[in-house]
Amino acid sequence: ETGVTQSPTHLIKTRGQQVTLRCSSQSGHNTVSWYQQALGQGPQFIFQYYREEENGRGNFPPRFSGLQFPNYSSELNVNALELDDSALYLCASSRRVEGNTIYFGEGSWLTVV
Amino acid sequence: GENVEQHPSTLSVQEGDSAVIKCTYSDSASNYFPWYKQELGKRPQLIIDIRSNVGEKKDQRIAVTLNKTAKHFSLHITETQPEDSAVYFCAASRATGNQFYFGTGTSLTVIP
Numbered sequence: 001e002t003g004v005t006q007s008p009t010h011l012i013k014t015r016g017q018q019v020t021l022r023c024s025s026q027s028g029h030n031t032v033s034w035y036q037q038a039l040g041q042g043p044q045f046i047f048q049y050y051r052e053e054e055n056g057r058g059n060f061p062p063r064f065s066g067l068q069f070p071n072y073s074s075e076l077n078v079n080a081l082e083l084d085d086s087a088l089y090l091c092a093s094s095r096r097v098e099g100n101t102i103y104f105g106e107g108s109w110l111t112v113v
Numbered sequence: 114g115e116n117v118e119q120h121p122s123t124l125s126v127q128e129g130d131s132a133v134i135k136c137t138y139s140d141s142a143s144n145y146f147p148w149y150k151q152e153l154g155k156r157p158q159l160i161i162d163i164r165s166n167v168g169e170k171k172d173q174r175i176a177v178t179l180n181k182t183a184k185h186f187s188l189h190i191t192e193t194q195p196e197d198s199a200v201y202f203c204a205a206s207r208a209t210g211n212q213f214y215f216g217t218g219t220s221l222t223v224i225p
Contacts, residue, residue, distance in 0.1 A: 033211070042119075042202050042215030043157065056211035090156065100145060100206055102213065104156040 003027060004093050004105035012111045013081050021076040021108045023091030030095060031055070032074040033102060034066060037088040049074055078110075086112045115140040117205050119216025126193050127224050134219045136203035137185045143205040146179060146186045147213075151200045160201075161188070193223045 003026035013019050025032050031050045035043035045058035049068035063079040072093070078085055088109050092102035116139040126132050136146075144165035149157035163170045163177045163186065170177050174193075179186040190197055203216040 031211075033213075035213075040218075042204075042217050043213070045212040045214070048211040050211075058212060100211070100213075101147070101159070101162065103159065104149075106156045 004029075004091060004103055006089075006091050006105040006108050008108055009106065010109045010111075012113060015081055015083060015112055017081050017112075018077065018079045019081060019110060021078075021089050021091075021110070023074045023076070023093075023105060025072045025074070025091075025093030026103060028095060029093035029103075030072050031093065032068055032072065033092045033094070034074070034076045035090040035092060035104075036060070037090055037107070038084075039087070043090055046076070081112045083112050086110060115143055115205055115212075115214040117203060117214045117216045119203050119219060121219060122217065123220045123222075125222045125224060128193060128195060130193055132188075132190045132193055132197070132221055132223075134188045134201055134203070134221070135185060136187070136205075136216050137183075138205040138214070139184065140205070140207070140214075141181075141184065142207050143214075145206045146177070147204050147206075148177060148188050149202045149204065149215075151202065151218075153199075157202060190221075193221075195223050195225050197221060198223045 005024045033048040034046040037043045047057040052068045067075045088107045091105045094102045147162035151157040176189040200218045204213045206213045
């Protein structure tokens with residue numbers, strides 16, 4: 001196990017609703033990244049947080065937002081959910097000093113209906 | 114930005130045979146290339162990685178090779194076993210970057 005924990009593991013939301021996904025990083029890891037993995041696809045980078053600030057963003061609209069807390073845990077918030085947001089959302093943590101080896105959590109399965 | 118292509122998309126091998134998965138990348142500044150194994154309904158797990166200062170790395174039955182000039186890298190699994198059946202993803206990143214670019218995955222089936 002990686003020590004990266006995510007919650008909830010599964011959830012179903014209605015189009016237009018908002019969702020918050022949570023991640024606790026591995027002990028000693030100060031950087032958290034979020035990825036979206038649609039069915040049959042590779043993970044797509046959403047954004048990364050380091051020292052509680054966004055440190056890079058992929059090609060995702062502003063309705064995808066996040067937070068990192070002093071204990072390095074993180075949240076991913078998605079507003080105005082669309083059907084295409086249905087995916088596995090993966091949190092990955094890493095230690096800055098080790099370069100960029102990332103370790104994924106088990107993910108949160110989001111279904112938008 | 115970086116573009117990572119992965120081939121083949123599906124691969125079936127007999128138990129005991131070797132499997133090879135190939136990836137190409139476009140950004141010459143990429144210098145870190147991990148491989149992940151993802152079983153159905155599970156998270157991607159790092160199985161091996163290589164940095165651009167080496168050309169090959171081995172870990173038991175798994176090896177990865179890197180050709181920086183040609184911008185491609187490959188995963189080699191020898192003596193395949195049924196438990197090797199999974200989807201494998203390659204990825205590329207810069208050491209100073211914050212984003213990993215993943216391939217589209219290879220579904221490997223090892224036939225007993």
